[in-house]
Amino acid sequence: MAQKQSATHPAPDTTRRSERSRRAIYDAALALVAEVGYPKTTIEGIASRAGVGKQTIYRWWPSKADVLLEAFLDLGDQAARAAGRQPYTIPDTGDLAADLKNVLRATVDELRDPAFEAPSRALAAEGLVNEELGRRFVAKLLEPQLQLYVDRLRAAQDAGDVRADVDPRIALELFVSPLAQRWLQHTGPISHGYTDTLVDYALNGLTPR
Amino acid sequence: MAQKQSATHPAPDTTRRSERSRRAIYDAALALVAEVGYPKTTIEGIASRAGVGKQTIYRWWPSKADVLLEAFLDLGDQAARAAGRQPYTIPDTGDLAADLKNVLRATVDELRDPAFEAPSRALAAEGLVNEELGRRFVAKLLEPQLQLYVDRLRAAQDAGDVRADVDPRIALELFVSPLAQRWLQHTGPISHGYTDTLVDYALNGLTPR
Amino acid sequence: MAQKQSATHPAPDTTRRSERSRRAIYDAALALVAEVGYPKTTIEGIASRAGVGKQTIYRWWPSKADVLLEAFLDLGDQAARAAGRQPYTIPDTGDLAADLKNVLRATVDELRDPAFEAPSRALAAEGLVNEELGRRFVAKLLEPQLQLYVDRLRAAQDAGDVRADVDPRIALELFVSPLAQRWLQHTGPISHGYTDTLVDYALNGLTPR
Amino acid sequence: MAQKQSATHPAPDTTRRSERSRRAIYDAALALVAEVGYPKTTIEGIASRAGVGKQTIYRWWPSKADVLLEAFLDLGDQAARAAGRQPYTIPDTGDLAADLKNVLRATVDELRDPAFEAPSRALAAEGLVNEELGRRFVAKLLEPQLQLYVDRLRAAQDAGDVRADVDPRIALELFVSPLAQRWLQHTGPISHGYTDTLVDYALNGLTPR
DNA sequence: TGATAAACGAGACGGTACGTCGTGTCTTTGT
DNA sequence: ACAAAGACACGACGTACCGTCTCGTTTATCA
Known part of the structure; x- marks a missing residue:
């Protein structure tokens, strides 16, 4: 080659x-x-x-x-x-909601770290307008993160906690994308309470049971 | 002043x-x-x-x-x-899912219009990095759109189609933000089927009933 | 045009x-x-x-x-x-040798003026290697000076002090070029005595009469 | 040392x-x-x-x-x-004018050889502005050539063909420097006729006898 | 004849200047 | 007075070479 x-x-x-x-x-x-x-x-x-x-x-x-x-x-x-080679997976305690909330709370904290904020905003911005770079940004940074959610959701499906017909790659967006948008575009405040709510809404839906 | x-x-x-x-x-x-x-x-x-x-x-x-x-x-x-002063609301046929899917399908079509794509991407990108402009972008372009969803969801709550304890401003993000992110960051393809799925997942949740 | x-x-x-x-x-x-x-x-x-x-x-x-x-x-x-619009000619006192010696002595003094030396050397050097600029340098700076000698020599021919068959444009080079070369290429010292000698040699020749 | x-x-x-x-x-x-x-x-x-x-x-x-x-x-x-170790002197046939004209004609031909032109112009130019190199250029290339004329003129003095009080080192410049200047600075065309004229003027002077 | 040390090809490096482009300000010349 | 035109001081661009500095790799003496 x-x-x-x-x-x-x-x-x-x-x-x-x-x-x-x-x-x-x-x-x-x-x-x-x-x-x-x-x-x-x-x-x-x-x-x-x-x-x-x-x-x-x-x-x-x-x-x-x-x-x-x-x-x-x-x-x-x-x-x-430095963090000692943590396994890069979302923990599985058996309680899906709790696990997701925990990860998202950690993400919220990270997004507020000024050392991460400036460069990641800049890269995201550049990626919007420069498709080639955008794809690399997504492939190297975003997708690996999202894949963790896919894995956790699949495990939940195996355990019967998520409907079998749900596409995990889409499902994760219900709580990840809102957070991403609020952070990137300042369309709203981000907090632990907010992400908890997202998880609840996403898992249980908006309509009465 | x-x-x-x-x-x-x-x-x-x-x-x-x-x-x-x-x-x-x-x-x-x-x-x-x-x-x-x-x-x-x-x-x-x-x-x-x-x-x-x-x-x-x-x-x-x-x-x-x-x-x-x-x-x-x-x-x-x-x-x-040009479009003859349409009323700028989301129609309310009584079927929330159908109404949302219709609006989102129209949005998908719009996002694919090249005349809209270049400038709106550019403005979004600039807004990520330039907070002042970002806020104006959101206030003048994004929020008015999102408010329409808030209104429609509130009507659905009045009709008992959405749980009363749900915050519509957050709820709308479950289907709007994923679309926004896929489009802006090329994290996935966007289609009518995709937005239909988002609405279904968001309204009914991911867990078995 | x-x-x-x-x-x-x-x-x-x-x-x-x-x-x-x-x-x-x-x-x-x-x-x-x-x-x-x-x-x-x-x-x-x-x-x-x-x-x-x-x-x-x-x-x-x-x-x-x-x-x-x-x-x-x-x-x-x-x-x-500044010099008060001097007439830019070589004086004609009737004594050709004396007139030429005077002008050349003045030239020698000028060539030693550091304010003139650096730029004119630089331009001459550049002109050697960059023909286009060289021609402009010659046309704007050198030729006008040489023309003064042509004029004075022609007057001398009219007065019978220079042979009629002599080409003044060539004749002037006999005393001007040696000075130029010594100065430019440091092939020898330049002094009033030197230029006087050049004039004597050129006017009267090297062979015994 | x-x-x-x-x-x-x-x-x-x-x-x-x-x-x-x-x-x-x-x-x-x-x-x-x-x-x-x-x-x-x-x-x-x-x-x-x-x-x-x-x-x-x-x-x-x-x-x-x-x-x-x-x-x-x-x-x-x-x-x-390659030229078979020619003796590097100006021939002495007894006819000074003819000998000088011959050498100068050969020089004219050499100056027109493009293989010599580019590098020697370049070195001359550099030498104008870089005194140290200029002196080396003169010492290694120019002076040895000029010395040949000094030798030939001294021989002519011994033979009574050149006035005894003439300084050969200055005398040679009457025909060499004009050629050098015309070539270097494009102040005029160079030809066999031109150098012949220079020799005649220099040897016999410009004033009527 | 092998060891060793220098010259060698290659080219990355910290720099300087190149000539171009765009910024935001200012001035001139019409309308 | 606003507008078009565009010159201006400034700063960054991306490129080309500078002269220095390693890197292995020959190559040519010496032990």
Whole structure:
């Protein structure tokens, strides 16, 4: 299988890449996005803050958004590694509602962490308008998270707690998407109570039984 | 209440404003966003395409995003006027599920209209990162739409079709937000079948009765 | 006759040109060439020293060398204007040898003036390698000077002091070119005695009479 | 007397030097200067064309100009060797005027050879602005040539064909410098007729006898 | 004949300057 | 007085080379 390769530029030699520079670039990108915002974060600014030549950025990333995406992914990896390799699943205590509420409460807390907020908003925004990046953003960050809900819901179906004819990939959106939208678009406040309510509504429906 | 006003510049005299230029600017902005995308749409580009001096834009709008927001709102107004002043409510045939499915199917169709897609994505994206504009975007475009669902759900509550203890402002998100997220972030395909399913899940819940 | 015009860029409007910026650019260019040398003189450096945007330079001049050529011509004009509009001819006292020696002695003094040296060397150097600029340099700066010698020599021919069959355009090179070469290429010292000798040799020949 | 040596770098070991690379670098440098001109000739370009690492150039030469100077000197050596080790003197047939005209005609022909033109113009230009290189250029290339004229003129003085009080080093400039200036600065056409005239004027003077 | 040390090709790196584009302000010239 | 036109100072873009600095890989002496 041939490597896809731009005609104009030779592939840079990955083995010679400076780990030092990469780290410095990640740090600078995240710091700048947090400090001055995504639109005012420039490649020149990242380079200068990282103590790196601009070309070193252009050599390895095609755009500002790609730098940030990788930096953010790396941040997540680090966090995961620091947290001692937690299993990345939604716990299954047998009580579906409680399990979902717990995860969503944790998500709410995370969304409020300013270190995560700035870069993830920026990436989401860029992804809306830049489809290619958007797909990568979704594939690398969003889908893996959503898959956890799919797994938990399937387990619930096996246990008879969720109707067998329900599509878990759609079902999860009933509580995840509202939270996502409120957070992204400021269409409403987010709180533990709010996500608890979402779970209740979604699991039991809106109509009287 | 005094108008906040820059010290250096007197407020432009609105009565003398050229309607001709405004229209040309709206058209140019929408056309450019559709043709080259939001990031490559520039104030200079809009001015030149509209046959207008740059200053005419800077005199009346504070930023590219504001031009686009107004242009888009105007587009909606025009469409509404053309469609013969329809009453802007969700019909109430007595069948809540059917009514919701109908509106959502229409929304799906609208979201696929390329004339709406480019500017609304652009505005949503800008709003994610620029909170001030985001709030205006939500207040002027999103909330009015959502309020229609609130009204319809309240009517359903009065008719006993929705549990009385349900908060309609939250309830509507169960079917609206998933659609919004799939469309904005390309997290999944959108179709009439999909929105029908959302309504069914939301109204009846995911757990067996 | 149509104006020749680049396809890519509209002709800038000369009437709106900022005289202030032009002067500042001339001054900065000459100062930098004198201070750091031509190769280390950059467009960015000139712009920054002149307190001017780079684009203002690129708008009006195609290259660093062109800026310097105009700046140098302007310097000459100013000097001439300051010197009270001297007639720009070689005096004719009837004594050809004395007249030539006087002019060449003055030239020697001028060539030693550091304010003239740096830019004129730089322009000469650039002209060697960039034929187009070289021709302009010669036409605007060199030829007018040489023409003065042609005129004086023709007068001398009329007076019978120079053989009638001599081509003045070639004859002048016998004393002008050696001085030019010594100065430009450091092939030898230049002094009043040296130029006097050149005139004597050229007028009377090298062979015994 | 100790060799002056940079503190940071040991002297490279000349005995291990790759003759292959040196030749390739000379060839590449001369070819590039001829093809794209001196300013667009870059060290990277030379290295890549020569199939050589950049460091190999930086190890042995301090600058682009030095590479070219050596390459050009080498070219001259090669030409001389190929021409069968001609004695490098101006012939002395007893007829000074004829001998000088012959040599100058040959020089005119050489100056028109495109293989010599590009590099020698480039070196001359660089020398104007970079005094250190200029002196080397003159010492290695120009002065040896001029010395030949000094020798021939001295012989002529011994033979009584040139006035004894004439300084040969200055005298030669009467015909050599005009040719040099016309060629370098395009101040006039160069031809056999032109150099013949220069010799006649210089030997016999411009004034009637 | 193998060890070893330098030169070598390759090219990543921190930088500087390039020439271009867009920003938002300001000024000039019509209407 | 607003509008078109566009020059202006400014700042970022993405590219090209600079000269330095590793990386393995030859290659050429010496032990």
